[in-house]
Amino acid sequence: MATVEIDLDVPEGVRIRGYERVGDGHAFEVEWDLPESTTCEKCRRRHKTCVKHGDKIQVIRDLDVWGQPAFFVYQPPLHRCPWCNHRQWLLPPFKRKHVTHTLRFEEHVLRMLIGSTEEEVARRLGISAEMVASIVTHRLQDAQCIAPDRVVTDVGFDEISLKKRHKLYVTILTDLSDPKSPRILAVAKGRDQAAAEECLTRLSIEQRSQVRTHRTDMSPAFAAAGKAQLPHSQQVIDRFHVAQKLGEAADRVRKKDAGLSQDVVDERAEGVSLRDVAVPPAVFEPDAGAAGPAGRVV
Numbered sequence: 001m002a003t004v005e006i007d008l009d010v011p012e013g014v015r016i017r018g019y020e021r022v023g024d025g026h027a028f029e030v031e032w033d034l035p036e037s038t039t040c041e042k043c044r045r046r047h048k049t050c051v052k053h054g055d056k057i058q059v060i061r062d063l064d065v066w067g068q069p070a071f072f073v074y075q076p077p078l079h080r081c082p083w084c085n086h087r088q089w090l091l092p093p094f095k096r097k098h099v100t101h102t103l104r105f106e107e108h109v110l111r112m113l114i115g116s117t118e119e120e121v122a123r124r125l126g127i128s129a130e131m132v133a134s135i136v137t138h139r140l141q142d143a144q145c146i147a148p149d150r151v152v153t154d155v156g157f158d159e160i161s162l163k164k165r166h167k168l169y170v171t172i173l174t175d176l177s178d179p180k181s182p183r184i185l186a187v188a189k190g191r192d193q194a195a196a197e198e199c200l201t202r203l204s205i206e207q208r209s210q211v212r213t214h215r216t217d218m219s220p221a222f223a224a225a226g227k228a229q230l231p232h233s234q235q236v237i238d239r240f241h242v243a244q245k246l247g248e249a250a251d252r253v254r255k256k257d258a259g260l261s262q263d264v265v266d267e268r269a270e271g272v273s274l275r276d277v278a279v280p281p282a283v284f285e286p287d288a289g290a291a292g293p294a295g296r297v298v
Contacts, residue, residue, distance in 0.1 A: 006065065011094040011104065026070040027059070032093060038079050042086035051077040051090065061101040061127070063108055069126060072102060096138065106135045107184050110172060113160045136162065136170060139187040146185055148204050153177045155230075156215040156238075157199075157222040159191040173199035176215060196225030 008028070010016060018029035039046045053075045062070045077090045094102045109132055112121045118136075122129040146152075154176040162168040169191040175183045186199035200208060211233040216222035218237060226235055 008065065011102070013093055022071075024068050026065045026068060027073050028062075028070065030072045030074050034077060034090065038090065040081040040084060040086055041088050043081060043084040045081070045083050047082060049079060049090075050082060051079045053077060059100070060095055061105050063102075063105060064125075099134070099138070101131070101135070106139065109135050110139065110160075110184050110187070111174075111182070113162075113170075114158045114172065118162050133162070136160075136187070139184070140170070140189060142187070146202050146204075146207070148207070150175075150207065151177065152185070152203060152207050152211055154213045154215070155185070155211055155233075156182075157196055157217075157219075157225070159217075159219070169195075171195040171199055173202070191219070191221065193221040193224045193228075196222050197229055200225060200229040 006019070006026075008016065010030070014030050014032050016028050017031050020027045020029075034049055034051060036049060037046050038049045056076060056078075057073065058076050059071050059073050062072050064070055072094070074092065076092070078087055079090050080087050091097060094104070096103065109121060109125070112124070113132070113136070118129045118132040122132050152175050156174045156176045158172045158174065160170040160172060162170065169189075171188050171191050172184060173186045173188075173196070175185050186202040188195040188198040203211075208230055209232055211230045213236050214222075214226040214230055214233045215236045215238055216226065223235055226233055
């Protein structure tokens with residue numbers, strides 16, 4: 001019997017109880033530690049958590065595994081208030097209310113939206129465009145401040161165009177302090193300086209003073225926001241946009257000089273030996289039927 005081991009990164013406090021292969025996807029049965037006390041949604045009294053697990057099964061979308069969709073499966077705990085007898089489902093620590101996906105799946109969708117659209121991201125993930133739109137809406141509604149003890153040293157600004165040919169833009173502020181694990185800090189409507197500053201105000205004054213670099217495209221709005229809100233930070237232009245501008249400049253020069261667009265053929269390289277560029281002569285053997293010594297472009 002063959003054994004396959006899956007290295008899965010789960011949210012803090014979450015444990016895997018079981019696994020099942022479902023079609024082209026993966027289902028992970030999960031559990032988590034329940035809080036010691038709970039506030040009743042009806043009478044607003046806080047008391048010791050008293051729960052039981054019924055027959056209800058919840059399935060929500062999580063990050064892909066091996067390029068295939070993965071899901072968390074669990075039995076939501078049902079809490080009963082000893083004062084008013086009101087019953088309520090306890091929310092897991094890895095999702096928000098009334099959604100069928102994890103919080104980290106939301107972040108994944110938002111990162112994919114950079115340079116893409118709702119329809120394209122939906123198609124790539126196999127979800128509906130409505131789900132993508134609802135994820136953006138939920139993040140726009142999250143107005144809470146970032147944890148004040150969070151250390152943020154590097155941030156990045158990106159803009160999202162939600163729909164093609166529509167002026168529906170969103171600005172995203174990302175924590176790039178750990179390049180291997182970027183985390184989205186805030187989302188705001190628009191792509192102007194006001195939107196960027198709205199994202200930055202989610203950070204405390206002390207946190208903003210600790211930021212060393214803010215990475216942006218060549219948008220003057222993002223540059224202005226960084227200058228106004230990040231006193232000790234240096235702007236870093238995204239290398240993708242630098243390369244894009246260099247390519248555009250090279251294309252303009254090439255189009256002006258018709259001679260630059262012609263391919264150079266049948267010319268011997270002069271002044272540089274094959275040894276200097278670490279290329280063995282055998283690589284340059286002429287094609288069948290072509291005349292010329294090794295080292296000649298044919």
